[in-house]
């Protein structure tokens with residue numbers, strides 16, 4: 001299994017999952033700031049030009065954080081990364097999708113790369129402000145979802161925590177205060193990472 005990964009990107013969450021599962025894997029590192037993801041050799045493997053992408057042992061490529069995370073949880077059930085009852089599974093996927101689609105794609109992506117969404121510097125400032133608002137709303141919701149639990153689904157680490165791990169690790173870039181509860185939660189998640 002080979003993970004196409006950029007350190008400091010959302011693929012950090014997949015690294016965390018793979019390390020928790022404890023399965024052997026290779027890393028192919030890309031420098032997304034230098035534009036490795038848009039080079040023809042990578043586009044030939046993943047035409048989306050994004051990380052994470054997971055090349056499975058059967059030669060199939062999986063992209064999109066939630067799909068990779070779901071596949072890993074199902075492929076390695078002994079790691080217990082996803083509840084098996086329909087209600088628990090749906091709830092975990094609901095949280096995972098919220099973090100990736102709302103906090104990352106509608107929040108941090110706008111703050112970190114406003115040039116991808118608007119042309120003029122004024123419009124880019126507006127995009128950044130909208131992204132920051134989405135992060136504020138998203139983090140408040142995440143804080144409510146966490147409540148006094150250890151992890152988002154309770155006492156056990158599960159898939160949505162891996163997405164929360166990468167999104168919270170970006171806080172110095174988007175500069176929205178996490179608050180004490182999310183700070184403690186992020187510290188807990190960081191202790192699970194061997195990095």
Ligand SMILES: N[C@@H](CCC(=O)N[C@@H](CS)C(=O)NCC(=O)O)C(=O)O
Nearest residue numbers: 009010032049050051052064065066
């Ligand atoms: N929806 C995708 C988002 C992936 C994504 O945006 N990856 C970023 C890194 S966090 C990337 O590859 N950026 C490089 C680029 O857009 O050129 C997923 O869930 O995997």
